[in-house]
Amino acid sequence: MSFDSDIVLWINSHGNAWLDAAMWTISRPSTWFPLYALLLLLLAYRYRSWKTMLWILIGFGIVVGLSDFTCSGILKPLVARLRPTHEPAIDPIRLIHGYTGGLYGFCSSHAANSMAIALLFSLLYKNKTATVCLMIWVAVVCYSRMYLGAHYPTDIMAGLLVGALWALGTWLALKRWCHVDGEAARPGGS
Numbered sequence: 380m381s382f383d384s385d386i387v388l389w390i391n392s393h394g395n396a397w398l399d400a401a402m403w404t405i406s407r408p409s410t411w412f413p414l415y416a417l418l419l420l421l422l423a424y425r426y427r428s429w430k431t432m433l434w435i436l437i438g439f440g441i442v443v444g445l446s447d448f449t450c451s452g453i454l455k456p457l458v459a460r461l462r463p464t465h466e467p468a469i470d471p472i473r474l475i476h477g478y479t480g481g482l483y484g485f486c487s488s489h490a491a492n493s494m495a496i497a498l499l500f501s502l503l504y505k506n507k508t509a510t511v512c513l514m515i516w517v518a519v520v521c522y523s524r525m526y527l528g529a530h531y532p533t534d535i536m537a538g539l540l541v542g543a544l545w546a547l548g549t550w551l552a553l554k555r556w557c558h559v560d561g562e563a564a565r566p567g568g569s
Contacts, residue, residue: 391472463530489538490530493521499550
């Protein structure tokens with residue numbers, strides 16, 4: 380067994396019914412809709428411009444779309460690495476709620492998308508406490524994916540890198556073309 384397999388088996392085997400339910404809930408993207416709404420409200424308050432917010436919304440759509448497409452549309456079929464839940468050499472892996480995920484797991488779209496959202500927000504909002512909280516959120520989401528047996532640690536690391544690169548690129552584009560620089564708009568701005 381590889382280092383990756385050993386870590387996933389260890390995480391996956393150290394669970395209980397309460398953790399199973401918690402990790403299942405954490406791993407569902409719809410669980411986080413209230414967080415996404417809060418992040419957008421915080422940005423709207425900071426920038427106070429509907430035009431800027433429109434560009435920021437477009438930026439978030441682009442960063443999540445590109446992160447997800449890079450992982451699921453390009454890398455998963457290209458690399459074709461079986462998820463731990465589909466790998467016959469990994470036994471016994473606990474299936475939580477019968478979940479196996481898609482066939483391939485490299486790289487993690489959950490990791491990429493959560494990192495893309497967290498990093499883009501952090502670059503726009505520029506608040507250390509918010510950044511730390513969001514990075515903890517990213518870590519918990521990533522842990523849930525390994526707990527469920529959906530990803531190896533290297534799947535997670537690659538997803539984090541994909542999300543970070545797209546977030547940085549999107550932020551640079553917003554900064555250059557939309558003059559979004561993380562500074563709060565002046566009162567009465569358009």
